[in-house]
Amino acid sequence: MEACMEEQAAGAWVPCNFQLSNWAVEPAAWSSAAAFPAESEHIDQIYVTTSNWIPFSGGEQQLIEYYAAAQQHYPITEEEAHAESLEVVLHNMDELEIYKNDPIRLFQEAAQDLEAETNVMSMKMHRYPIIIRDLGDQYTVPRTVAIGPYHHARPELRKAEPVKHAAAYHCIREAGCSVLEMYGEVASAADEARRLRLYGKDVMEGFSNDDDFRHMMFFDACFLVQYMAWFIHLSDEAEAMDPTLRSFFCSNHSGVHHDVWLLENQLPWTVVQAVMKFKDVELEKFVGRWRDLLCDRKDVEERSFDDFDGSYHYQPPHLLALLRYYIVGTRRYPAADGDVGKLKSLSISVGAIELAEIGIALKADDDAEAPELVNIRLTKGILFAELSLAPLSLNYSRANRLVNMAAFELCTTPSFMDAQPEDSAVCSYLLLLSMLVNRVEDVHELRKQGVLQGGGGLTDKQALAFFTSLQSLPNGLCIADTMVQIESYRVHRKEWTKIYSFYYRNKNTILKVVSAIGALVGVLSTLVGILVKLKSFRAAP
Structure with missing residues (x-):
């Protein structure tokens, strides 16, 4: 460089x-x-x-x-053009004669x-x-x-x-x-x-x-x-x-x-x-340099690419498909455990603030050697849950690459719901992010939780405009499975989520009240201390 x-x-x-x-x-x-x-x-x-x-x-x-x-x-020349046009006309007449004698042939060829x-x-x-x-x-x-x-x-x-x-x-x-x-x-x-x-x-x-x-x-x-x-x-x-x-x-x-x-x-x-x-x-090094393209943070020493198989397992149609294959990765987590049959209804969208209100925190997935777009998962804790997905430092170059990988999926996968999760992983990733952000505050929430990273790149308003432009992407298995897990969490912890939602919406007021109570308790403690000292002073001979 x-x-x-x-x-x-x-x-x-x-x-x-x-x-x-x-x-x-x-x-x-x-x-x-x-x-x-x-x-x-x-x-x-x-x-x-x-x-x-x-x-x-x-x-x-x-x-x-x-x-x-x-x-x-x-x-x-004009003579050549005339001869060429005459040849085309005669050719078309021959074709018309064929189709006239065998009309189904035209549809058969199509x-x-x-x-x-x-x-x-x-x-x-x-x-x-x-x-x-x-x-x-x-x-x-x-x-x-x-x-x-x-x-x-x-x-x-x-x-x-x-x-x-x-x-x-x-x-x-x-x-x-x-x-x-x-x-x-x-x-x-x-x-x-x-x-x-x-x-x-x-x-x-x-x-x-x-x-x-x-x-x-x-x-x-x-x-x-x-x-x-x-x-x-x-x-x-x-x-x-x-x-x-x-x-x-x-x-x-x-x-x-x-x-x-x-x-x-x-x-x-x-x-x-x-x-x-x-x-x-050295194809392994070339792919390895692009594999963690979504993030600004890079390792000082270049790591080995253990999962690279030289594309022998996967024969790509072109370079874009090869790079996308290793950026998407392989799903490491199981799908939802049949909860969809127990649900009466299912939300088709969810916002970052809405998730925070029911106790689901967003988390950047840093478990893998390099972030993989297919690995979106909901991890349930005792009181709260985490929705983890690959972190993204968004600038125009990365937006361009994500869009083109999504375009490849749209062209090569006729039905996302009938395909493997990896086949629609980029579209699912982008669609989930477009669901999570409906206002600038949502983008800020993603930054606060580490899902959107980096100080450069797109501003909050630009990121919002980019994600909202992708809201018409089709649903894939990754996003469908995620929505099932979120709805299942909401239903099974209904009472707790109501309590936490009340706290989240009113936490500033609650904190002010608690702070005021704390201050009042402090004042009362001071007064009690003074009274105790006065009483002990009067009781002294």
């Missing part, structure tokens, strides 16, 4: 001199495996040239041409498309649901770099495209492999992603051929892997990374951190893994 600060102090980052329209590879280096030079030399054949790109046969061999063509517009879409629901690169998109661009639109096709055409993000070229160059050099080796693995994974239709049909129609999509996947994956490598060693000046690339990540760390968490800015994890087959990334 000190290196980053020094580089930022030296001046603004200047992009490397890789131009989109002329970054090229020697044709001889792509023609065949036999034509490759020695492994220690082949990567140096990637160079900057001022000559125009000369295409040659083989789709995979046109890797760099994509970026030149992507920035240009080639108008077609049903088959929907079934195919549902079968890969957990693997797809989803678009934001309306409930999240309505929160605003700060939660949904990248600021610095487009990763994947959804925001690839945004002009304000094009300045990062040359950096992707540089990232690919250094990624291949550091991996010590050939261009064709790494690109071949990425192209294979990209083809599978396209076959499974992991991205939306509308955006995929913007790619005229498979090569364009493969090229984008390759450069974006190399950029993401290089970012991950930098993030792991951001305080290690000795880490072997190109100074110019390191400077870009340091100067733009806030924007890149924001962008890699966006639901619509993801790459299929299989594409990222294709690059990591050659470029080693």
